[in-house]
Amino acid sequence: DIQMTQSPSSLSASVGDRVTITCRASQGIRNYLDWFQQKPGKAPKSLIYAASSLQSGVPSKFSGSGSGTDFTLTINNLQPEDFATYYCQQYKTYPQTFGQGTKVEI
């Protein structure tokens, strides 16, 4: 199975900050990577697919990059509604696997 490791597991940031979350795959997954946002008690929301493509309706403050084994999610101009947990998921190989999540806190 491909292991997905996110770092950090949590971070504290302020409104207006720029935040970067890293996701590393235990083997190459090309660009078959999603990023999701989840707020407490809510379903996940899809942000980015194919490592760097923004889902429809997602603001351009979110961006993704990377290929192979190393990926990043960047959030610019952090706003109160962005405080949430973020997950990466690889879908190149079954079982599809998630990172453990990164909690972005105030």
Place this chain on the structure above:
Amino acid sequence: EVQLVESGGGLVQPGGSLRLSCAASGFNFTNYWMSWVRQAPGKGLEWVANIKQDGSEKYYVDSVKGRFTISRDNARNSLYLQMNSLRAEDTAGYYCARGLRWLGTDYWGQGTLVTVSS
């Protein structure tokens, strides 16, 4: 508007069975792979199973193989998860999700809670 609405969750005893349903609307259901993803209380997301548009391919996480069965009824725009031999560790919120094999997941339902306990 794309909608995925799960149902069928509840309290079940260890060893019991439950069938989850996901009603899809607002899109052409037959064009998409569908998935089940679960989340144990206070834990992260875990992919459970996928099914191809025509039901010809199905994939499962090892921990549910032989116990869970994913299926779909394209005439009813519905996705199902038959869960047998349930264990305490299957306790989780179960989400259905829509996607494409090489473009990932784009929409999620709101989830249904399954509790396995005596």
